[in-house]
Amino acid sequence: MSWSNRYVGIPFKEFGRESVGCDCYGLAVLVYLQELGMQLTSYAGDYVSCEERKDLNALFSDAIEFGPWRKVEGPAQAFDIALFRIGNLAAHCGVVVENGRMLHVQGEDQVKVENYRTGTWQPRLIGHYRHEDMRVRADD
Numbered sequence: 001m002s003w004s005n006r007y008v009g010i011p012f013k014e015f016g017r018e019s020v021g022c023d024c025y026g027l028a029v030l031v032y033l034q035e036l037g038m039q040l041t042s043y044a045g046d047y048v049s050c051e052e053r054k055d056l057n058a059l060f061s062d063a064i065e066f067g068p069w070r071k072v073e074g075p076a077q078a079f080d081i082a083l084f085r086i087g088n089l090a091a092h093c094g095v096v097v098e099n100g101r102m103l104h105v106q107g108e109d110q111v112k113v114e115n116y117r118t119g120t121w122q123p124r125l126i127g128h129y130r131h132e133d134m135r136v137r138a139d140d
Helices: 024-036 055-067 130-137
Strands: 070-071 081-086 091-097 102-105 110-114 126-133
Touching: 024 091, 024 102, 055 070, 055 091, 126 130
Parallel strands: none
Antiparallel strands: 070 126, 081 091, 081 126, 091 102, 102 110
16 A cells, blocks of 8 residues: 555645645645655645645745755655646646656545646656655665
């Protein structure tokens, strides 16, 4: 059984950061805490709603430019973040389960594992990002 199965079925909840409901980044916060023991910055309250794509884009852009997320060169690994465009803005993310498959939640749906190398997600993929603390662990 994959670690990702523990999250499948959690309902979407805007600003959610718990197993009773979460949004896309909230899912990353939950997974990193429960699976890796890492406390990510929540950002809950730093954006008006999940529909405010400009707010989300600004948060993702700052986290990439100033840290703690760094672009991955080469294949993605479990727990990397796959970042996607909605329109022209970075506004959705998923947690990589294995290269090409992500755990994510969107809209009024529930958490699921989905292939992002085909279908609607493939042309929206901006890239993969790894938390700087994960880079240290990988280099150990």
